Amino acid sequence: MGASSAYWLRLKAKMQQKxxxxxxxxxxxxxxxxxxxxxVGGLRQQFSLAENIRMSLYGYEFIKNAKTHLGDVDLSFQPNGYLILASSKGADMLERNSKxxxxxxxHNELMAPSGLAQRFPWLCTENIALGCYGVNKEGWFDPWALLMGFKQQARAYGAQFVNGEVTGFEWNTQGGLSGALISSCDPQQPLRKVTFDKCVLxxxxxxxxxxxxxGIGDPSATIEVLRTPLPVEPRKRYVYVFSTQGRNCPGLATPLTIDPDGTYFRRDGLTGNFLxxxxxxxxxxxxxxxxxxxxDYFDTQIWPTLATRVPAFESIKVQSSWAGYYDYNxxxxxxxxxxHPFYTNLYIAAGFSGHGIQQTPAVGRAISELVxxxxxxxxxxxxxxxxxxxxxEPLLEDNIV
Ligand SMILES: Cc1cc2nc3c(=O)[nH]c(=O)nc-3n(C[C@H](O)[C@H](O)[C@H](O)COP(=O)(O)OP(=O)(O)OC[C@H]3O[C@@H](n4cnc5c(N)ncnc54)[C@H](O)[C@@H]3O)c2cc1C
Incomplete structure (x- = not known):
């Protein structure tokens, strides 16, 4: 989000000669x-909020045309649909959201169990009332390559990147934010102060x-709006990579499939590995x-669903795994x-809760428009x-994965 904001800010400033x-x-x-x-670099339009759908549609346009925007990058975009499965409990919502x-x-289509079984012969449709399959404009890409693309192009447009940790802020005499305190990653180096006109968090x-x-979220703040915190915190999420040995394994055109219990899987590369x-x-x-x-989380929580939904996954073997933090709101x-309603020179871009990377092009552009x-x-x-x-007043999204 930071690198995308820098890219868009410098690009727009150049175009407007500011x-x-x-x-x-x-x-x-x-x-x-x-x-x-x-x-895992997934991009989908299967959301319920107009804002999330529109941001991801733009994410698709941007990523598909990445070379036009970012120069010589290879995002390894794999066009492939998402397949969201619903039991009878979630079928109405799936239908409403698809429309x-x-x-x-x-561009997605609803599929009844018979259609799902025909199109995806590896899938067990027990307890499935409806599926929604993304025909177009969905897929996955290399998140590192996107980050590097934004960073390199932002630099080429004149943005600077420094290594250091924001450890505090400075205020002007009117109580507004005027600067940040940056501690160097080298403990021998002194604290630096950076003054700013506007800041993107x-x-x-x-x-x-x-x-x-x-001071955002300070319960004793005299200014009432400052008592409201930014409720974004780390939530750990595991990703497991497994290989398959079973017959009738899902092939290369397998969608990123999401079970009604939230378990997801997709292919990773050409060698029969899945995430x-x-x-x-x-x-x-x-x-x-x-x-x-x-x-144990894989053995007790994920594998039983995988093996039930895809019988060929009965004999899978975990090859590797990693964990990352959801930026959870x-x-x-x-x-x-x-x-921010009080610090009006502070712009926030945070809390994307597991669907943020696909929104980075749209959010960076939005921040540049506001600034x-x-x-x-x-x-x-x-x-x-x-x-x-x-x-x-919560703005709720039905499809949080
Ligand atoms: C396992 C997993 C799977 C995911 N799958 C998807 C997916 O399929 N599709 C999707 O769209 N999204 C997905 N996401 C969510 C997505 O990764 C995030 O929403 C998005 O990357 C957030 O980008 P960001 O720039 O806000 O955060 P980050 O990429 O975390 O960048 C924030 C940066 O701020 C730096 N920082 C923090 N504090 C300070 C400080 N005090 N001073 C200086 N620097 C600081 C950090 O070092 C970090 O580099 C997934 C996330 C996880 C963990």
Whole structure:
């Protein structure tokens, strides 16, 4: 989100011939624990909120034409649909959402169990009432390549990237934000101060913590709006890579399939490997201090669903695994985008809760519109603002994976 915002800000400033210095502060130079590089890089239009659908439609256009925007990058985009499966309980919602998605420009079709069994012979349709299959404009790509593409192009347009950690903010005499304190990753180096006119807060899963450095969410704040926190925190998610030995295994055109219980899988490359995972329920959220993987979670929670849904997955073998942090918005599991209501020179782009990487092109562009033009010019994202947190009005998305 930070690299995309820098890219769009510099691109727009150039086009409008405006003078604008852009500095990106990143504490993890190798992005070792950034959600972006630990994600599975999926892109879908199967959402329920117009904003999420429109941002992902733009994400598709951008990623498909990445070379036009970012120069010589290879995002390894694999066009392939998502297949969301519903039991009788979720079928009405799936149907309603599909209609809405197609009205907005997505291209997916509903499939009854007989149609699913015919098209995907490896799938067991027991307890499935309906499926929704993305015919076009969905797939997955290499998240690292997208990040590097944004970063390189932002640099080529004049943005600067520095390695350091934001550890505090500075205020002007009117109580507004005027600068940030940056500690160097080298403990021998002194604390630096960076003054800014405007600041974009895009610290992924740690955005709530960084916002608290500016006093956002301080329960004793005299200014009422400052008592509302940015409710974005890390939630650990496991990804397991498995290989298959069974017969009638899902082939290359296998969609990213999501079971009604939330377990998902997709193919990874040409060699018969698959990725899979599932978000736990709130009560079972794992500890978040390390990125260690719980292998029992696969055996007890994921494998039984995989083996039931795809009988050929009965004999799979886990090859490797990793964990990453969802940038989780505990209030309504959706992005918080736009100006802070009190610190009006602070722009937030955080809390995307597992569907953020596909939205990076649209969010970076939206932030550049707000910063440089004072309003949204392309996709209206005003409902995703911070005010909804203050007024306790959740913007709920049906399809959080
Ligand atoms: C397992 C997994 C699977 C996912 N799958 C998908 C998917 O299929 N599709 C999809 O769209 N999304 C997916 N996501 C979600 C997606 O990865 C995120 O929504 C998105 O990458 C968020 O981008 P970001 O730039 O906000 O956060 P990040 O990529 O985490 O970047 C934030 C950066 O801020 C830096 N930072 C934090 N605090 C400070 C500080 N104090 N000072 C300086 N720097 C700081 C961090 O080092 C980090 O590099 C997945 C996530 C995970 C974990």
């Amino acid at each position: 003078k604008l210095n852009v500095l990106v502060v990143e504490r993890d130079a190798g992005y070792t624990s950034a959600s972006t590089v630990l994600s 809405f998605q197609n009205e907005l420009g997505a 895009a610290a992924g899963a740690h955005s709530g913590k960084v916002a608290s450095l500016a 899979c995972g599932r978000s736990p329920c709130d009560a079972d959220e794992p500890e978040c201090h390390t990125l260690d993987v719980d292998h 505990c209030f309504d599991a959706n992005g918080v985008i736009g100006q 440089l033009e004072g309003q949204y010019k392309t996709i209206d994202l005003s409902r995703m603002n911070f005010e909804r947190l203050v007024h306790k």
